[in-house]
Amino acid sequence: MAKPPYMRVENLVKRFGPFTALGGVSLDVHAGEIHALLGDNGAGKSTLIKTLSGVHEPTEGQIYIEGAPVEFKSPRDATNAGIGTVYQDLAINPLMSVTRNFFMGREIANAFGTLRMKEMDGITRDEMLKIGIDISDPSQAVGTMSGGQRQTLAIARAIYFGAKILILDEPTSALGQKQQMEVLKTVMRVRSRGDIAIIFITHNEIHSKLVGDRYTFLALGKVIGSGTRNSLAGEDIRRLMAGGAEIADLEKELSEI
Ligand SMILES: Nc1ncnc2c1ncn2[C@@H]1O[C@H](COP(=O)(O)OP(=O)(O)OP(=O)(O)O)[C@@H](O)[C@H]1O
Numbered sequence: 001m002a003k004p005p006y007m008r009v010e011n012l013v014k015r016f017g018p019f020t021a022l023g024g025v026s027l028d029v030h031a032g033e034i035h036a037l038l039g040d041n042g043a044g045k046s047t048l049i050k051t052l053s054g055v056h057e058p059t060e061g062q063i064y065i066e067g068a069p070v071e072f073k074s075p076r077d078a079t080n081a082g083i084g085t086v087y088q089d090l091a092i093n094p095l096m097s098v099t100r101n102f103f104m105g106r107e108i109a110n111a112f113g114t115l116r117m118k119e120m121d122g123i124t125r126d127e128m129l130k131i132g133i134d135i136s137d138p139s140q141a142v143g144t145m146s147g148g149q150r151q152t153l154a155i156a157r158a159i160y161f162g163a164k165i166l167i168l169d170e171p172t173s174a175l176g177q178k179q180q181m182e183v184l185k186t187v188m189r190v191r192s193r194g195d196i197a198i199i200f201i202t203h204n205e206i207h208s209k210l211v212g213d214r215y216t217f218l219a220l221g222k223v224i225g226s227g228t229r230n231s232l233a234g235e236d237i238r239r240l241m242a243g244g245a246e247i248a249d250l251e252k253e254l255s256e257i
């Protein structure tokens, strides 16, 4: 029998006033798998992940984690439920050290409030190494790291602080090709742990093909296609991406009349 999904999203609707940003989205997310979420601008990708991350409350629909219904009133609720979201801005301060960024707001201190820098440096180095980046000096400023390494830092931090569902919002979009590869490798290393479910948001068809186990295509807040790597042939992915773009174009044209 197939494993039940780690997280199930059922018929999620999100309205902003009269505007429906999500019109009944369902998807399953499994541990040890990468679920690629694709769709053009305005498809509702960010709205969906904000709803899964406790930023927005859904208008309708239900989220389940390990079969139990959950409700997030705040991002903290979602974090506590094991949702770790890495937004495009990464919430990283380039002027601060790798370690200070890793522990930002969750520092380890002794009873007198003094930070245990050595201990935090060690954890940061170890956790980064686990997903393939050797930071010999974690007291170095993040500004010295590449864009790909910064993504890895944000991912390692989310996992260390308990993420079981890792949501990555366009992690490769702002990077050069070599850096993009680095991030894809990081994501594959997280996948290989087997205990973390990954939602990978992307515009990039090639990246989605390289790493995706499952796919959901959004257009104008609706799922226009979904499937597993095996059930979707390469051409289907291209067609669905194009279909999403076409629907959005037509809608825009019609709205101008
Ligand atoms: N807070 C909000 N209030 C009103 N409308 C919103 C709000 N947030 C998003 N929308 C609208 O919902 C739709 C989906 O937006 P969303 O940002 O989720 O798309 P996206 O798929 O992430 O696009 P992109 O690829 O450009 O990031 C858009 O038409 C957007 O204008």
Ligand SMILES: [Mg+2]
Pocket: 045, 046, 047
């Ligand atoms: Mg977006």
